[in-house]
Amino acid sequence: MEKSTPLVSVCMPAYNAGEYIADTVKSITDQSYANWELIIVNDGSTDDTAAIVNQLTDSRIKVFHQENKGQCAAANQAFRLSKGKLIKFMDADDLLSPNYIYNQVSMINGDDDVIAFAAWGRFYSNSLATFHLDDSFLTSSMKPAEWLIASMTDKQVMLQCALWLIPRKILDVSGLWDETLSLINDFEFFIRVLLCAHELRFTNDAVLYYRSGLAQSLSATTSAKGAESAYHSVNLGTQYLLKQETSNRVKKIAADCFQRLVYTFYPQHKAIVHKAALKVKELGGSSIAFPAGGYTKILASILGWKTTQYLKFIFKKRA
Structure with a gap:
């Protein structure tokens, strides 16, 4: 019985998630799999998050309040409060399909050295009618290093936390979230965690509905702390991958x-841009194009990406 229905701990940091968290919790309570616990760590929210989570009545939900320490610290606290053999970290604004947990548990099938993952897509404006499944996401069961390399070749990898169901045993080996990181902290964490598994298994009939376009999720990119975090996360994550394989293909990925x-932080964070550019040169160079569409793409083709990015920065600063 324990092997077929192990306790799943959903670890959910929450910061100013009052507008969305009730729907997120409902996507957990509506799961076809019943043996779960949800640990919500309210990370010093200043909106009505605390009031909303305090009204939750399901006995499988535990709520913990702390002063604001950041997403990584809240996720670690949720893990420390958890008891499950299988762990899912989850943001407080995303949604899971009804058979998500059941099918991921079935895919792991009692093995403690594999991680289950699932399909995903974005939705906007608080409306699932805008949902679109990402059909470029790699949905093959593979060895972790090969999956990461394939997923990162000529594109950005998706490592959103709710995609993964992770045996506690793997997290005991990999370690928890790096609390010095804020922006793109999932990059470093999940590369480190996934590489501790024997296999990544794709789960059918499991879809993560990823909420996109939230203004507060973009604000960190304007801060020096956020830029420094992004650099360190990328530096650590790529180092983990290069330790697995030092081939030219992995150097190009890095x-x-x-x-x-460089593209993201120019011209606002020149020190980070300089350090990142040195890494690009050290690793043999990059040929990826400046990410742009519409008028920005036209402008970049005329003025170059640096001038275009500088003009966008000045415009946003004056707005």
Whole structure:
């Protein structure tokens, strides 16, 4: 019985999630799999998050309140409060399909050295009518290093936390979230965690509905702390991968990751841009194009990406 229905702990940091968290919790309570616990850590929210989660009556839900320490610290606290053999970290604004947990548990099938993952897509404006499944996401069961390399070749990898169901035993080996990181902290964490598994198994009939376009989720990119976090996360994550394989294909993947930082943080965070550019050169260079569409793409083709990015920065600063 224990093997077929192990306790699943959903670890959910929550910061100013009052507008969405009730729907997220409902997607957990509506799961066809019943043996779960949800640990919500309210990370010093200043909106009505605390009031909403305090009204939850399901006995499988545990709520913990703390002063604001950041997403990583809240996720670690949720894990420390958890008891499950299988762990799912989950943001407080995303949604799971009804058979998500059941099918991921079935896919793991009692093995403690494999991680289950699932399909995903984005939705906007608080409306599932806008949902679109990401059909470029790699949905093959593979060895972790090969999956990461395939998923990161010429594109950005999706490592959103709710995609993964992870045996506690793997987390005991990999370690928890790095609390010094804030922006793209999942990059470092999940590369480290996934590489501790024997296999990644794709789960059919399991879809993560990823909420996109939230203004507060973009604010960290404007801060020096966020830029520094992004650099360190990319630096650590790519180092983990390069320890697995030092081939030219992996060096190119790493260079592309740093080049994306150059594009993202120019011209506001010049020190980070300089460090990232040095990494790109050290790793053999990157050929990925400046990410742009519409008028930005036209402008970049005329003025170059640096001038275009600088003009966008000035415009946003004055707005």
